[in-house]
Amino acid sequence: xxxxxxxxxxxxxxxxxxxxxxxELKRVxxxxxxxxxxxxxxxxxxxxxxxxxxxNIDQRALVLIAKAxxxxxxxxxxxxxSGWSRLAAGGNGGGHQCSTxxxx
Numbered sequence: 458x459x460x461x462x463x464x465x466x467x468x469x470x471x472x473x474x475x476x477x478x479x480x481e482l483k484r485v486x487x488x489x490x491x492x493x494x495x496x497x498x499x500x501x502x503x504x505x506x507x508x509x510x511x512x513n514i515d516q517r518a519l520v521l522i523a524k525a526x527x528x529x530x531x532x533x534x535x536x537x538x539s540g541w542s543r544l545a546a547g548g549n550g551g552g553h554q555c556s557t558x559x560x561x
Contacts, residue, residue, distance in 0.1 A: 478543060485540035489533045496533065499526035 503523045506514045514522075 481543070482540045485536055489536050489540075492529055492533045492536075496526045496529040499523075499529070 499522050502514075503519050503526070506519055
């Protein structure tokens with residue numbers, strides 16, 4: 458009976474950890490989506506300036522904007538990849554923390 462109770466307690470703790478990991482992933486994705494939008498807007502400024510040549514922005518500023526957009530997108534990709542990895546690993550670096558092992 459005590460073993461069943463221990464397993465139930467562990468399962469509840471694991472479920473809470475999974476829910477917490479999922480909430481963290483949602484937060485990361487939300488933040489990443491906002492950053493990606495900013496990077497997209499920056500890239501559109503560069504594209505519009507180059508193609509339409511109607512924005513009064515010098516070449517040096519365009520290069521800086523393009524580099525900043527690229528860096529921001531790289532950051533977004535790293536954050537999302539990291540979030541998925543943490544979720545796949547159970548949210549705590551690859552496994553659960555349990556001091557009891559069960560053998561049949």
